[in-house]
Amino acid sequence: MKALYLTLLLAPAFSFSAEGPPRVSAQQFVDLQQGNTDFPGFRRAHAKGICVSGEFRANGQLADYSKASLFKTGATPFTGRLSIAGNNPTAPDLKAPVRSMALSFASSRTEQWRLAMNTPPVMAVADPHTFYQQIQAIQAGPAAVKQFFAAHPESSEFLTWAGQYQATGSFAAETYYSINAFYLVNADGKQQAVRWAMQPTVSVAATDLTAPDALQQEIAARIAADQVVFDWVFTLADATDDENNPTKAWPDSRQQIIAGQLVLTGTTPQLEGDCHAINFDPLVLPDGIKATADPILRARSAAYAESYRRRAKEQLQGALEGSNNE
Amino acid sequence: MSNTDRFSLSMRLFHWGMAALVLSMVAAGLLMVTSLQTWQLTLLNIHKAFGVVAILLVTARLINRLQHKLPALPDELADWQKTVAKASHWLLYILLFAMPVSGYLMQYFAGRPVDVFGWFRLPAALQVDIYNYALFRELHGWLALALIGMIALHIGAALHHHFIRKDNVLKSML
Ligand code: HEM
Numbered sequence A: 001m002k003a004l005y006l007t008l009l010l011a012p013a014f015s016f017s018a019e020g021p022p023r024v025s026a027q028q029f030v031d032l033q034q035g036n037t038d039f040p041g042f043r044r045a046h047a048k049g050i051c052v053s054g055e056f057r058a059n060g061q062l063a064d065y066s067k068a069s070l071f072k073t074g075a076t077p078f079t080g081r082l083s084i085a086g087n088n089p090t091a092p093d094l095k096a097p098v099r100s101m102a103l104s105f106a107s108s109r110t111e112q113w114r115l116a117m118n119t120p121p122v123m124a125v126a127d128p129h130t131f132y133q134q135i136q137a138i139q140a141g142p143a144a145v146k147q148f149f150a151a152h153p154e155s156s157e158f159l160t161w162a163g164q165y166q167a168t169g170s171f172a173a174e175t176y177y178s179i180n181a182f183y184l185v186n187a188d189g190k191q192q193a194v195r196w197a198m199q200p201t202v203s204v205a206a207t208d209l210t211a212p213d214a215l216q217q218e219i220a221a222r223i224a225a226d227q228v229v230f231d232w233v234f235t236l237a238d239a240t241d242d243e244n245n246p247t248k249a250w251p252d253s254r255q256q257i258i259a260g261q262l263v264l265t266g267t268t269p270q271l272e273g274d275c276h277a278i279n280f281d282p283l284v285l286p287d288g289i290k291a292t293a294d295p296i297l298r299a300r301s302a303a304y305a306e307s308y309r310r311r312a313k314e315q316l317q318g319a320l321e322g323s324n325n326e
Numbered sequence B: 001m002s003n004t005d006r007f008s009l010s011m012r013l014f015h016w017g018m019a020a021l022v023l024s025m026v027a028a029g030l031l032m033v034t035s036l037q038t039w040q041l042t043l044l045n046i047h048k049a050f051g052v053v054a055i056l057l058v059t060a061r062l063i064n065r066l067q068h069k070l071p072a073l074p075d076e077l078a079d080w081q082k083t084v085a086k087a088s089h090w091l092l093y094i095l096l097f098a099m100p101v102s103g104y105l106m107q108y109f110a111g112r113p114v115d116v117f118g119w120f121r122l123p124a125a126l127q128v129d130i131y132n133y134a135l136f137r138e139l140h141g142w143l144a145l146a147l148i149g150m151i152a153l154h155i156g157a158a159l160h161h162h163f164i165r166k167d168n169v170l171k172s173m174l
C-alpha cells in the first residue's frame, strides 16, 4: 500500500523530469532575447519597427463564427507596427530573417484586441523551453543550429518553409501569420479553432535595396503614395487538426474565409507614433476570440509583460528622452 | 467572554476570509509573473478577477469595522506599543486598498480591459499611456513587497502575544 502511494506520488515528478528540456522563467527568456547589449527603452524582441495606422474593413463573412464587433460589416481603425525580429533597434532591415506585423484594435473601453504576426507560417518547436534552446543555438552559431534542428524533427515543416522563403522588397508584399491558433466564439457559444494570415495584394521583388532602413523607407514612401491593402484570411481547423501544435500547418484543403481587408494609410517613426507604447500581447482578446492551450501561445503573455515592464520602467526613468528614431 | 473580548463574528469572518484571499493573491502574483506554463494565462485572469473581489471585500470590511466595537488591547501594553499596533492595522488596510487599485490602474493605462469571471469587463484606456503603466506596474510590485512584510510582522506580533505575552489578543480573532 505504502509503495503504491509512493509510486503514485513520485510518478508525475519523474515523468516531469524525464521528458522535455529544463524549464525557464519569463525573466530568463527575456534575458536571453535582450542579449548582452542594452537598448534601454526598446523592446527586447522586434526592437526595430515603424508605426502604421489604418483600418480594417470587415465584409461580415466571419460574423457567424465570432461575436467580436470587429467582424460585423464596417470599418474599425487600428494602431499597428511593422518590425523585424531581433533586439537591436538600429539593425539593418534586410539582414533580419523574420518580418512582422502587429495590430491593436481598441474597439471600445471593454473590447480590445492585440495581434502579433510573423512571416513564417509555423514554429520550429512546440513549447517555450525548447524555443529557448533554439535561440541559444542561434546565438551560438551555425554549427549549433544544425545540431539543434537535427535533434528536433518537429522543426521539419519550418525548415521546408525556410528553404523556399524568398524575402520580398517590401513590408507590403509579405504574408504575416498568426502561427498560433485561436478559437472563434459565436453568439451561440459555438467554438471554431482558426489560424489566420494577412495576405498581401501586391508583389514586390527583392531588388537592389541596401540602406539599413530600406524597408522602413520603402513602406513610408509606398503608403504616402497610396494605401496598402492586405486580405485577412482565416483558416478553419477540422476535427483532425491539432490547434495546440504550432509546428504543424493544416492541410490546404481546409475552408478559408476572407473576413475583410486591412488598409494601411499612414506611417510614423516608432518613437513619434502611438505604437511604441503598446504591448502587442496576443492574449489581449475581445469577447468572441479565445486562446487555445498551445504552449507557445500561452508563454507569450508573461514574456511580453516582462519585456514591457523593463522598457516602460526605463522610459519612465527617461531612457528615450531627446532621442528620435535615428 | 463578553462581547468586546472578542471580535464580532462578521469581523472574524472578514479577517480570515481576506487573509486566505490575500495570501492566495500574493502567491498567484509571484507565480504568474515568472511562469511560461500553459496555466499562466488562467492564473493571470483569476488574479485580476479576485483582485476586483478583494477591493469590494475590503470596502465592506472597513464599513463593517467602523460599525463595531473592537476588543481593547491588553492594559499591559505601553502606550507606544498600542499606537504601533493601531498604526500597523491602518497600514494594512491602506495596502489592501492600494494593491487592487494599483493593479487595476496598471491594466487601465496599458489598455487591457479586466474580465471579471466572464460576467463583465472593467474599462481600459483607449490610448495606452506607458508612463502611467510603468508607474503603477512598479507600484504594484513595491506595494506587494510592503504587504508581504506587513503580513509577516502581523503574524509575528500575533504569535508573540499568544506564546510569549500569553494574552488574549490572538484568541480574540479566533
Ligand atoms: C514563446 C514564444 C514567444 C516569446 C517568448 C516571445 C517573446 C516576445 C517578446 C518579449 C516581445 C517584445 C514585447 C514588447 O516589449 O512589447 C515580442 C514581440 C513580438 N513577437 Fe514574440 N514571442 C514569442 C512567439 C511569437 C510568435 C509565435 C509570433 C508570431 C506569430 C511572435 C511575434 C511577435 C511580434 C510581431 C512582436 C513585435 C510586436 C510589436 O511590434 O511590438 N512572437 N515577442
Ligand code: HEM
Pocket: A302, A305, A306, A309, B022, B025, B026, B027, B028, B029, B030, B032, B033, B047, B048, B049, B050, B051, B052, B054, B096, B099, B100, B101, B103, B104, B107, B114, B137, B140, B141, B142, B144, B147
Ligand atoms: C489584494 C489584491 C492584490 C494583491 C495582493 C496582488 C498581488 C500581486 C503580486 C504579489 C504580484 C507580483 C508582483 C511583482 O512581480 O512585482 C502581482 C502582479 C500582478 N497583478 Fe496583482 N495583486 C492584487 C490585485 C490585482 C488587481 C485588482 C489586478 C488587476 C485588475 C492585478 C493585476 C496584476 C497584474 C497584471 C500583475 C502582473 C503584471 C506583469 O506581469 O507585469 N492585481 N500582483
